[in-house]
Amino acid sequence: MTTSSAHHVSMATMEQELRVIAAAKKDPEAFAPLYEKYHEPIFRYIYQRCDDKEAAFDLTQQVFVKALIHLHKYRFKGVPFASWLYRIAKSEVYQAFKDQSLTRTLNVDLEGLKELLQETGEADQAFLKSEKSLTICMTELPEADLQVVEMRFFESRAFKEIGEILDITENNAKVKLYRILEKLKKCILSQK
Amino acid sequence: MKKKLKINIDRAGLSSQEIAARRNFETVLVQARAAKKPFYAKQGFIGGLLAGIILALLCYRFYKSEPKPVQTLVAPVVMEDSTANFAPKKVVVPDKPKELPVDSVVNVQILKPLKKALKTKGFSPDIPFTFYRVNTNQVSSFIHKGGTIVELPALSFRTVNEKRPVSGLVDIHYREFKDAYDILIAGITMKYDTAGQKLHLQSAGMMEIKGFQDGEALEVVPGKKLKIRLASDISSTDYNVYKLDVPSQQWLYKGKDTVIGINLQPRQEVAMDNFLNDASAPTLGEEILKPILPIKKSKAQNFKLVLGDKAKKKWPYYDGIYFELRAGSSKIKKELYQILWKDVSISPTHDSTCMKVRFTGKIDKQVKRTEWLSKQKKDSTKFKNIFGGNSTGFNKKYITVPEDIVLEVEAYPVYSGKDSAYVMAQYYKQVGAYKALLEEAARKQRSRDSMLFRQFAGSRNLNEKQKLAREQVFRVFSISEFGIWNCDQIYKTKPLAQVTVQLIDPSGMALKGDRLSLIYHNVRSVFSYYPFGEGAYEQISVNPSEKVSFFVITENGDIAYLAPDDYAKLPFSDQKIPVRMNIRKNDFTSAEDMKAFMMGL
Numbered sequence: 001m002t003t004s005s006a007h008h009v010s011m012a013t014m015e016q017e018l019r020v021i022a023a024a025k026k027d028p029e030a031f032a033p034l035y036e037k038y039h040e041p042i043f044r045y046i047y048q049r050c051d052d053k054e055a056a057f058d059l060t061q062q063v064f065v066k067a068l069i070h071l072h073k074y075r076f077k078g079v080p081f082a083s084w085l086y087r088i089a090k091s092e093v094y095q096a097f098k099d100q101s102l103t104r105t106l107n108v109d110l111e112g113l114k115e116l117l118q119e120t121g122e123a124d125q126a127f128l129k130s131e132k133s134l135t136i137c138m139t140e141l142p143e144a145d146l147q148v149v150e151m152r153f154f155e156s157r158a159f160k161e162i163g164e165i166l167d168i169t170e171n172n173a174k175v176k177l178y179r180i181l182e183k184l185k186k187c188i189l190s191q192k
Numbered sequence: 193m194k195k196k197l198k199i200n201i202d203r204a205g206l207s208s209q210e211i212a213a214r215r216n217f218e219t220v221l222v223q224a225r226a227a228k229k230p231f232y233a234k235q236g237f238i239g240g241l242l243a244g245i246i247l248a249l250l251c252y253r254f255y256k257s258e259p260k261p262v263q264t265l266v267a268p269v270v271m272e273d274s275t276a277n278f279a280p281k282k283v284v285v286p287d288k289p290k291e292l293p294v295d296s297v298v299n300v301q302i303l304k305p306l307k308k309a310l311k312t313k314g315f316s317p318d319i320p321f322t323f324y325r326v327n328t329n330q331v332s333s334f335i336h337k338g339g340t341i342v343e344l345p346a347l348s349f350r351t352v353n354e355k356r357p358v359s360g361l362v363d364i365h366y367r368e369f370k371d372a373y374d375i376l377i378a379g380i381t382m383k384y385d386t387a388g389q390k391l392h393l394q395s396a397g398m399m400e401i402k403g404f405q406d407g408e409a410l411e412v413v414p415g416k417k418l419k420i421r422l423a424s425d426i427s428s429t430d431y432n433v434y435k436l437d438v439p440s441q442q443w444l445y446k447g448k449d450t451v452i453g454i455n456l457q458p459r460q461e462v463a464m465d466n467f468l469n470d471a472s473a474p475t476l477g478e479e480i481l482k483p484i485l486p487i488k489k490s491k492a493q494n495f496k497l498v499l500g501d502k503a504k505k506k507w508p509y510y511d512g513i514y515f516e517l518r519a520g521s522s523k524i525k526k527e528l529y530q531i532l533w534k535d536v537s538i539s540p541t542h543d544s545t546c547m548k549v550r551f552t553g554k555i556d557k558q559v560k561r562t563e564w565l566s567k568q569k570k571d572s573t574k575f576k577n578i579f580g581g582n583s584t585g586f587n588k589k590y591i592t593v594p595e596d597i598v599l600e601v602e603a604y605p606v607y608s609g610k611d612s613a614y615v616m617a618q619y620y621k622q623v624g625a626y627k628a629l630l631e632e633a634a635r636k637q638r639s640r641d642s643m644l645f646r647q648f649a650g651s652r653n654l655n656e657k658q659k660l661a662r663e664q665v666f667r668v669f670s671i672s673e674f675g676i677w678n679c680d681q682i683y684k685t686k687p688l689a690q691v692t693v694q695l696i697d698p699s700g701m702a703l704k705g706d707r708l709s710l711i712y713h714n715v716r717s718v719f720s721y722y723p724f725g726e727g728a729y730e731q732i733s734v735n736p737s738e739k740v741s742f743f744v745i746t747e748n749g750d751i752a753y754l755a756p757d758d759y760a761k762l763p764f765s766d767q768k769i770p771v772r773m774n775i776r777k778n779d780f781t782s783a784e785d786m787k788a789f790m791m792g793l
Contacts, residue, residue, distance in 0.1 A: 028224060032217050040211045047206065051198060054415050057214050058347070061223070068224035105198040113201070132556070136532070139197045146197075 339423030
């Protein structure tokens, strides 16, 4: 399993970000570098979960508006600033699903799907059939579980980052994923 | 119950450049600043509130003692959130016209149909636009004089030439054509050609809207829609929405509007109707059929619908109901039970004795590889999807491909395994709950409409308020383009005479003009006829018993007219009839002057 290295933020970078945040709390215009840096990752996070490009851009903008509004509440907890933004994004996206202004979409790539099937032990024969069963099984997963699978296999995020976004520990993220894979495996077998 | 989840495989990604092009920190800053503090936390709020109350009391006393003249600017209104936009709604107050682009520039497109006449000297009045300046970074709405409410979603415009999305302040130019005289003065055709038939439209409300930024013409961004609540005094629901294609001078059918009563005792059925248009609301859809009872053990094949969230809202009363296939209906094959259908529609059969259930979706089908290949272009993406991204699939004789499938069966909705009294009680409970839901939503809609109306009417004097409350309705529709939009219906002809007219001026000379326009005083339309010879006009349809005026804009730009009293004296026959027109010099200074003259005939 390969994971994105973009998340690995050094302490020096975090300190630098904190200085920007401190300045932005006094003058919102100082927030610009963080906006430039995180606009694309946040957009991709949102667009991964929906099928409407324009709505994704709107939501991304809304995330940063909310971030600026609530910046005074932000407290450093030893995790990158991006995690805080992702949590706002998550909240905005799920609010949009709740309002039914967006349709929950799972965007998968065949590579990620293959990796997921490998993890469930179903990758070998009849890939096409397994793929279909898997997609059916994924629709059965609770939203919380689906998020973990999505972040791990289709966004290639490290467990550490998944933990930070979901506000759980890295180990907890691993255990969760293990249990979800077991569930998926059972479901795929029952589909056969 | 399965959750609603769409799965895309290998969707095309977006490039970083494309994403970077949409970055706009300025907009974020503007929105954040606008919403930074809740109003009650701002400095001076308490003081301001007290001052406001005192001012309001003084205004109230003043208002009670002396009626105010009608205001032409809109009263500020905060709309309830009815869309899926995220930015807060903003009140828009129109700016002074003098700060905006010059009227005549704006009117060039509108007056195209009268190009020939307009080039002649002296003819210039036109229906004026009202200008609204809106901040397009946020959702905005404005109320036009007369009561029309226009809602503009955030960031919904781009430049016509470069297709560049615009933010910040945008000028909206808006005008309405309230009656046949407005339509005539603006030179708008009401002819409607459909399937070779030449018909005339009559209007229940027509408006034109345009957008500009720094004088540059704008268009609506694809996917965004402006919601129009067009104030009208015609409450009939037999009207459609048309848009005028200016170059071809053709009205294009765009769908149907919804009518909402906005008086203080609203029409319940039309309010309900509007509610049904709301995508988030449950819809009645098809007729609700009672399940049949009681259920006997039947050998007939049956099935149960597992409804998704959306379908459940539409048909809550079918939740838990089995459908039993009618004798003679096509059977459902075993494999079809495994399909997740994309769509299902339910409607009564033509004899209304049971229901037609139609499923559409895709099914995996085994086909010969060679046959399939011969039908397809050699597209690598398709190969990847069909063969699972490897080349081993190329060796298979048969491959699996998804194919569209439609299944239509006739079935009875039935409850299974319960006694009949329980079944019917359940059924009525579910239908009752659903109707209560509809009524509640309709009540909210009415309340919102009344609030908007009261806010609007609050800025007007009592007589006008009463008049509007008695007569007005909203005709509601959404538009995705700027231009001239019209709620129309085909003018249904009464017994008519077909005559050919020869127009002459007071001196007996043939009259030349680009078209003859007839205005029936009881129809909101202009009936236009075109010349085919020296002063002779094509065969026109008239009703001799109606009150009708004739108008022609002459070559000099003057107005040739025939008053209703003179019309009544015309000798209608099969022969070409001479019509002596009067001439009024076009020295009108405004459209209102011209209209007053025409109406006074």
